[in-house]
Amino acid sequence: MEETAYARYTPHDLVRDFAREIAGTTEATEATGTAGTTRTAGTPRASVATVTLVATGFSGGAPEAAAAPGPNGSSGSAAATDSAAPTDSTGSVGPAAPTESIGSVEPTGPAGPASPAGGPERTGRAADTSDAVVPNPCVSERALRWYAGVAARSLEVIVEAGLDRADRSRPTATQPAAHAADAAATPPFRSAKDAFAWGDLELENVMTLVERYAEVSAYVPVLVRLLNPYLQRSGRVAESEVLLRTALDAARRLGDEAAQAYALGDLAGLHFMTGRAGEALTLNDEALAIWRRLGVLSWVRRGLNNRGMLLEGLGRYEESSEALLMSLELSRELGDPHTEAITYSHLGNLYEHSDARAAIDHHRRSLAIGDAMDDMIIRHSAHCNIGYAHLTLGEPAAAVPHFEKSLRILGGHDDWHGESQTRLGLVRALRGVGHCERAARECELLLRRADRRADQFTGGLARHQRGLLLRTRGDVEGAHEQWRTALEALDGRDTSVVGELRELLRGA
Numbered sequence: 001m002e003e004t005a006y007a008r009y010t011p012h013d014l015v016r017d018f019a020r021e022i023a024g025t026t027e028a029t030e031a032t033g034t035a036g037t038t039r040t041a042g043t044p045r046a047s048v049a050t051v052t053l054v055a056t057g058f059s060g061g062a063p064e065a066a067a068a069p070g071p072n073g074s075s076g077s078a079a080a081t082d083s084a085a086p087t088d089s090t091g092s093v094g095p096a097a098p099t100e101s102i103g104s105v106e107p108t109g110p111a112g113p114a115s116p117a118g119g120p121e122r123t124g125r126a127a128d129t130s131d132a133v134v135p136n137p138c139v140s141e142r143a144l145r146w147y148a149g150v151a152a153r154s155l156e157v158i159v160e161a162g163l164d165r166a167d168r169s170r171p172t173a174t175q176p177a178a179h180a181a182d183a184a185a186t187p188p189f190r191s192a193k194d195a196f197a198w199g200d201l202e203l204e205n206v207m208t209l210v211e212r213y214a215e216v217s218a219y220v221p222v223l224v225r226l227l228n229p230y231l232q233r234s235g236r237v238a239e240s241e242v243l244l245r246t247a248l249d250a251a252r253r254l255g256d257e258a259a260q261a262y263a264l265g266d267l268a269g270l271h272f273m274t275g276r277a278g279e280a281l282t283l284n285d286e287a288l289a290i291w292r293r294l295g296v297l298s299w300v301r302r303g304l305n306n307r308g309m310l311l312e313g314l315g316r317y318e319e320s321s322e323a324l325l326m327s328l329e330l331s332r333e334l335g336d337p338h339t340e341a342i343t344y345s346h347l348g349n350l351y352e353h354s355d356a357r358a359a360i361d362h363h364r365r366s367l368a369i370g371d372a373m374d375d376m377i378i379r380h381s382a383h384c385n386i387g388y389a390h391l392t393l394g395e396p397a398a399a400v401p402h403f404e405k406s407l408r409i410l411g412g413h414d415d416w417h418g419e420s421q422t423r424l425g426l427v428r429a430l431r432g433v434g435h436c437e438r439a440a441r442e443c444e445l446l447l448r449r450a451d452r453r454a455d456q457f458t459g460g461l462a463r464h465q466r467g468l469l470l471r472t473r474g475d476v477e478g479a480h481e482q483w484r485t486a487l488e489a490l491d492g493r494d495t496s497v498v499g500e501l502r503e504l505l506r507g508a
Helices: 013-023 118-123 137-158 163-169 179-185 192-213 219-234 237-254 257-273 277-294 297-313 317-334 337-351 356-373 376-392 396-410 416-432 436-452 456-472 476-490 497-505
Strands: none
Touching: 137 163, 137 179, 137 192, 137 219, 163 219, 163 297, 163 337, 192 219, 192 237, 219 237, 219 257, 219 416, 237 257, 257 277, 257 297, 277 297, 297 317, 297 337, 317 337, 337 356, 337 376, 356 376, 376 396, 376 416, 396 416, 416 436, 416 456, 436 456, 456 476, 456 497, 476 497
């Protein structure tokens, strides 16, 4: 971990202390917080699995031919720049760290485990650790405590107000009592862009802390739980896999059932987004069983919603309908229009298999709720899903404006899952109306963003489309190369595209 500064962001004393400790320095000059001393993000280690993320509630458009519902600051055009979200006019990316120390806390256990193999690479030090400083558990605990407080503030601007945010903020049995006061004492972010920029800056430090101290700190599950919406919407693929599995292990060691359920549900999202719906269903059902045992109806309803969506993707339509209708009833009982809108979206995706016109009606009901709530994600997802329904009906010309409007609604907001599925649908629709040059540009943009996030699943779906576009141009050899690469990325995933790719490559 390196000491960092970015624009007006000033590291807290505890972060400085921990940075020196991990770097093994005996004398260090305090960072001044001036611009120009940014940290270079570390490359995920080769052992880290590359997966993709899913939104809380699994909302979004339907993946290409996968029968499952389908941020980066993009516009609806492939000409849009593919750069990180800018800061505001002051250059601020988030709340400055508190000027007073949070205070020393007693360690929750013995000194943490030895530095993992990835530690030296992150800090830029040689692998020889003979002169390494033994980490101080008090300092590491204070650092985790501070990051958890800022993560709580990031949640406030990334997740829309409502039960989703309130449920994720609710403390669990082993959550440290000081966390609420720490979060309240942390200055709020002024915008979601600031929160995303802060997360991008600090994620490597969080990774180092979580991996080293998960066995001794009760702050790890709460930090990861609060940070997950940032991870999901920004598409931080490999990092999310490591953090969520570490948080689940920590929650199990603590015997905290609610913390386990949070991590299980978020891991289910990861598996869904990597095309592993069967595994996602198992994880989701584990979480759902815990929430039922704890009697938390809002999370039971959310688990049923996710279960219905996953069953639909697996072709188990009757079971899907049963789960979704139960979720819809609970949403109305709880007075939660946000989840009601998501359920209508999932029901639309389900009915698309038998009556795509009826599916559009359900997506419009979801859209009406989103309009009434002024909920950007619901509105963006509804137009994306309507676009996919028109594709199912063989109406690509009618689909194009819905995909374009979905991207306009998303605008500069981060939601990689929603953006990627919308862009994939737009590529299909543009190809369907013969606008192959524009489709190719959109496909290249999607591939570039997927590869940057190590999102192999989305990359595989996009390469399938790229191959179809190349074949249209008469480049059969190039098409086969794209399809072979796509099949390698998608093989073993729960998507019908795999079968189509095998058919396309038959005899090649």
